[in-house]
Amino acid sequence: MCRIYRHEDSPNIDNVIALKINNNSISVDDGTTVAVAILAAGVSQFRHSVSGESRGPLCGMGVCFECRVTIDRVAHQRSCSIIAQDGMEVVTDE
């Protein structure tokens, strides 16, 4: 499955980044954060809490750690503070 998501401000269609969220391909504009790419892929639960609650981004600025996901097999990365790169493999809720 491939979804195309583009930010309304972007004038340039060539400036897209292709990455994988839970093994689904998605394209986003260059400069998009990984957290936003995850939301654009329709995923709202980034992780589950120690008691099993659904959790997603809260602070958007790298402080609360609620948006942490696995990026290129490295766990616990704050997705709101990392810019999406071509070929990235992101896994949520691990």
Add this chain to the structure above:
Amino acid sequence: MSKLTIEVLIVGGGAAGMSAALAASQNASVTIVDDNPFLGGQIWRAELGNTKSPEAQKLIAAIASKQIKIINNAQVFGLNNANSLLTETTDGQLELKFEKLIIATGARELFLPFPGWTLPGVFGAGGLQALAKGGMSVKGKRIVVAGTGPLLLAVADYLKSKEAIVIAIVEQTSSAKINRFALGLWRSPSKIRQAIALRSGLRDVPYLTDSWITSAQCRSPRESKGVTRKLDSITVIKKGITKTIDCDYLACGFHLIPNTELAEMLGCKIENGTVTVDDYQQTSIDNIFCAGEPTGIAGLESSLIEGKIAGLAATGQLDASRALFGQRDNAAYFGDKLNKTFALRDELRKLADAETIVCRCEDVSFQRLEEFNDFRDAKLQTRCGMGPCQGRICGAAAQFLFGWEPPNVRPPIFPVKMENL
């Protein structure tokens, strides 16, 4: 591990840090270290790599013309010694040895626990704006902006400009207090212009004063296994009458908290949650200065002036630094008025019910914390504040709810990979 020796090191690439860098660069070689991918901090956060503010663009261009070294995506987490910081970068650990240090670590949002605040779809006000600037589409999304202060108007305005449907702005302060505050703005004509521009853009959005959020709801029951729970509606109270509003997102902002962790780790004196500085923005440690929100929440203009004073003073330009003291006092006046007008009401301390989570990292409920007398006890018995955010969210929440002093800072002040420790 790599090591750099730096004449003037600035931690934080926001308004205060950039302003300090420019001022210091007139007389010294300067390096900015920042945990974000781009300069601008929170207030001037880049939108898909570029900040939209002309004022910020000017500063960034000036910095580029000055050969100021910028280290992005670097998280300061520890110390090697009193004059050397340890950072984690994308290439591993980097040690930054400094002669002079200017701390410009900015602020974070205060989050207040209420039933349902942990549901995905509940964001900080600045948080949702930051995500939108990171490319998140809010077009057609029904959003309630709640909390207190002028940030709510700025966020609502921004979200509307991105074609969100802002259902309401829910402000806890009374309209009488806000009107008095507005009348007092005659001292700052630029603020009046900003306020008028914001309000006219938001004419069709209900601005509920004396109102606050009491809970956020999800339709799927808590026990539903395998179902992602997320926000469906919120409940608001005004004059004792509650109303439930369907929405996609809630953006809530209840003030800012100074990021003082780095200053505290270095041993700088902290009082009432802010870094103590003298007229020259010098901390209790001779070669360490501090500017912007960590010295007290006072807004953008104050951060710019404090940064400039710190940058000049740190590099021996004392006369030029002194010439700015008057400007700083004016900016501080505005900050003080702001904090008084939008002081949080007591009712907000009673929003959490027994089961409401206070520590989101370790899922510690209000009920479990209630029996303790201070944060330290609570931490030992419940693990509250021991998760990856290290009490940055629950420490401030517990201070508001129970009056507890926030937990002491110990390195590493941010979690780092084992190999970088």
